[in-house]
Amino acid sequence: MCAHVPCTFYDDSLLLDDHITVYGYWFRDGTHAIRGSPMATNNLFRWVEEHAEGRFHLLGDPSMNNCSLSITDAQSSDRGYYFFRFEKGNVKYSYRNPLLYVNVTDLIQKPDISVPEMLESGNPVTLNCTFPWTCGENRSFKFSWMGAALSSKSESSGVSHFSEISFIPEPQHHGTKLTCQVTLPGGRLNRKRTIQLNVSYAVQNVSITVTQDNRTTVFIPENSSALLVQEGQSLLLLCATNSNPPAALNWILRDQTLASSQPSDNGILHLDLPQLKPEDGGNYTCLAQHHLGSKQASLNISVQYAPRILRPSCSWVKEGLLCTCSVQAEPAPSLRWWVGGKPVEGNTSNDTFQVTSNRSGPWANSSLSVKMERVPNITLSCEGKNPQGTHTVLFHLAPDKSATPLVFQKSMILGVLCGAGTTGLLALCLLLILVKMLRKKSVVAAAGEESRARVEDPKRPSWEDLSLDPISPAADIAPTPAAPEDGLDESHYACLNFQGAKVREDHVSTEPLTEYSEIKFK
Template sequence: MLLPLLSVLWAGSPQEDPGFELRVQESVTVQEGLCVHVPCSFSYPGVGGSNSTPAYGSWYRIKNPKVGVLMATNNPAREAKRKNKFPFHLPGDPGAGNCSLSITDAQRGHGGNYYFHLDRGLMRHTYKSNRLTVHVRALTQTPDIRVKEPLESGCPSHLTCSVPGACDGAMPLTISWTGAALRAPELDLEASNSSEILLIPRPQDHGTNLTCRVTFPRVGVSTQSTITLNVSYAPQNLSIGICQGNCTELKYPGNGSSLPVLEGESLLLVCAADSNPPATLSWAQGSRTLGPSQPWEPGVLELPRVQLGHGSKFTCQAQNPLGSQHVSLRLSVVYPPRLLSPSCSWEGEGLHCSCSSRAQPAPTLRWRLGEGLLEGNHSNASWTITSSSAGPWANSSLSLSGPLGSGLRLSCEARNAHGSQSAAFLLLPGKPELGGGFVLGTVGGAGVAGLLSLCPCLIFFMVKICRKQAPEPAAGGKDAACTLGPLSQFLGLHVDPLCYLPAPITLIGPPSLLPLGVTSPSIRQISP
C-alpha cells in the first residue's frame, strides 16, 4: 500500500545539455518507518533507439557539494560494492527512461537532496539541475482497524489492523492487540500477534476498547489506534424498579415477585433493559396491553392511586431486532377491614349476632361483651361463637342466652395489619312502666356524632311512630301523657316529652308479634 503523494512539480532544466531532460517533483515528505514512491522520467539523446547497451540509473544523496552517497541503483556492479544497504529502490527500467524512486522504512537520516545519474555504455550523465528533496518526519500516522462483519453477540467477526503508508513486502511489522474482548475463551491467543484476528464478541464487550499497536523494528518507532466496540445483542438483564408513595430510590423485587401495595397508595413501576440497539419497552396487565404513562418514557408505568382492580400480574416486555425478553411482577392490593352490615336479632329466648368483614390480608374477628373479650370458636352455658374465613372474608356469629343486664355493650371488631373497624351494640333499659323489658342499640364514635346531627329528624320520626302506636284518646279527647325513651337520655337530648318509644331505631320484627307487656326489643347499628 502506497502513501498518497504530495503535489508533484514537474520541471525541465534549460541548463541541461541538449537532449537531456529529467522530470521529477521538487520534494517529497515521508514519515519514519513508512514508504513513499516518487515518479520520475528522463530522456537523453538516442533513447528509444535499437541500441542494446543496458542503461543503469543511480540515485545519490548529496553529502557535500563534491560528494554524493549512493542510495539506490540497478547497476549490479555498483550494488555489490555498496557497504550500506539503504531501503531505496529503482522499480522502473532506466533503459525506458524510468527513474522512479521507492523509499521503504524511511529514517530520519534519509532526509536530504538527491540527484539522478545515468550510465549507458560510454555515456555518463548526471542530472544535477533537477534535484529531489526528501523530508523525513516523525511518525504520526496511526493504524486503521477495520471490522469486516458487524459485531453481533455470539457471531464470529474478523478485524484487521494496517498502517496506511507502510510498504508491502517490507520488513515485517510487529502487531499486538489489547482489549477486554480478547479475554474471551473463543479467541485464539496466538492470533493476537497477527494483523487479523477472529473475535466472537459478548454483550459485555459492547462499549469496551480494542487497541492495535504497530511497531517498525528497523526504525524502532511505534504507533497505535483504539476503537470502541459496538456489539449488537438481544435484551438482557430486564428488571422492574418500584417506588411506593414518597420514595427516594427504586427497589428491585425480582422477576415473578409478589408486591403488597396498600389500596389508595401511589405506585411507580420503572422497567429497564440492557440491549443494543435499545429495546422497545411495553407494559401489560394480565393480557391487556397498557399505554405508557409518558410517551417519551415507555418504560415507566404510574399508578397514582392503587385500586383493587390493580391486583394482578404486570409484565414488561423489551424487544429489539435480535430478540425479546419479559419480566413480571404481581401486585397484591392490601386494605384495612371493612365491616359489612353487622346485625343482631332475637331468636327465641336468646340474642343472635353476626359480623362479616372483608380485608386483605384476611381480617380476624372478635367480640367484646361488656369488659370481656370473646374470640375464636368457643362456647359455654351463656354464649357460643362460631367463626370461619375464606379468601379475604371472615365471618363470625355470637349467640347469647340467659338473662342480659341492661346497659350492656356488645361490639364486633375486625382487624388486620393495615387497620381495624368495629361496630358496637348497646343494650338499653326498656319502658319503665312495663318493667323487665330492654332495648338494644348500637353506638360508635362517628355514629353518635352522626345521630346528634340528625336529632331533629329522629325526634320527628319518633313523634310520627308514637302517634301510630299510641292508645286511643282518653275521655275528653286528649292524647295520653308519655315520656321519651331512654336512648334520648343516652344521647343527651333535651326535648319536651310527647310519647314513649322503645328506641329511635328500626324494629327487628313487628311489635304486634311480641307478647303484651314486653317492651319491643330493637337494634340500631351506628357505624364507627
C-alpha cells in the first residue's frame, strides 16, 4: 500500500525572491545529511537509497514551503523515524524536532466482490471485484478468480483496480466458494476475498425414507414404489427434498393432506403411521412445492390382512337354495364353496348346482344356486383364503323344531268353527285334535332326532350317501308323515333362520377361522 504525509516548513530565507533553487530532502534518522543518501529529494544530482528508489517521493515544492512525502509499496523495513532538510544556497537546515515516524502494519484492505443476495440457477450473472486503491497512481494490478462455478481459473492484469467475471450458476454451485485475489504492484503482496454462492434452484429430487421395526429403507422413486406391511404394524415415513430455498412439503393420501411443513423446516417432513389398518393402505404422496418448480414422489403401502367374510346369506327361492358370500382380504383372496364336504370352485354349472364368482380389487364374490325340491339335511360352507389366513362360514341346514306344525294350526281353526255348534260336539272335536297333535309331534320329533344324528360331526360330509341331483319326494331322507285321518291336505313350507352368523372383523390371525350358522326349515 501507500502513505501520504502532508508537510509544511518555514524559513526566513524563503521570503527572498533571489531565484536560488531550493532543495528538499527526506532522510532516515541517523543518516549523515552530507555524506548519506536521502530517501527522497528533488535534487537530481543526489542519489537516493536503493531500496527507496521509485517508492519514496517528495511531492511538495520546497520553494513553496511544501515538504509533503509519498510512500508507495510500503514495506515493513520502511518502519522508523525520518527528518526533513532543506537547502537554499548557503542556507541549510535539518528539521529534527519533531521527527516523522512511519509505522508499517500488515495490509488489512481486501478486495470487495459485488454479488446479488441470491443467484438464480440457469440465469447468467456478472460479478465485480474492486480493490480500494487510494494512492492515486495508475499502477498495474493482477486479478485472479477461482471457484467451482467457473469453468477455469480466470486472470486479468492492467492499471484498472477492478475486474469482472461472468458465468451461469447451476444447482450444484449452491454453497460453493468464489475467490477474487489481487496481486499488488511489485508482485510482493496479494490480498483476496472469498464469498459463498447462494443459488436458488427448483426441487431436484424427492426421497422417501421408511423406518419399520428398527430397519430403515430409502426410496428415491421416479414415479411410485410399493411397500407391503402386515396389519397392526407401524411405520415412520420421512420425506426429504433438495431445493433452495427449501420447498414446502405435504403428505397426501386420497386427496387428503395428512401433514405439512414450512420452507424453514429445511425440506424434511415426517409422517407417523401407528398400528396400520386395512383402510390405511393406499398411495402416500409427498408433494414438494417450490416457486421455481414442484416435484413429488409416491409410496404405495399395501396393508395385508387375513380374509374376512362379510354379509353371508342363504335363501329359499323358487328354483331351490340360493347362497351368497363376499370375502375381503389383501392380497386378494380365493373363494370356494364346500357342499357336503366336497369343494366347488370358480364358475361351475351342472344339472344340480351353479356357482358364479367374480373378483374386484380386494373383494371376491360368489353365489351358489342348488336346484332341489326339498331340502336334505346338508352342510354348506363358504371359504375365503390367502397367505395371511383362512376364514370359513359354515351353514347347517336342519328342520326347525320350534315351529308350530301346520296340522295344529289347521286343527285349531277347525275347532273354532265347530265351537259355534253344540258343546258336546266341541268336546269331541277337541279330543280328536289332541290325538292328532300327539301323533304329529312324534313324527316331527323322530325326524329331528335323525337330523341331529346325521350332523353330529360337522367334519363328516352329511350328504355322502346322497346325490346333488334334483331330489324327488320319494328320495327325501326325512320320514313322510302319515296322512291325517280327517283327510285334510298338508302343504310343506320352508323358511331360513340364521342364528349367530356374525362376521369376525377383528380377525388378524393366520389360523383358520370357522363360524357356524344354522339354517332351519319349518
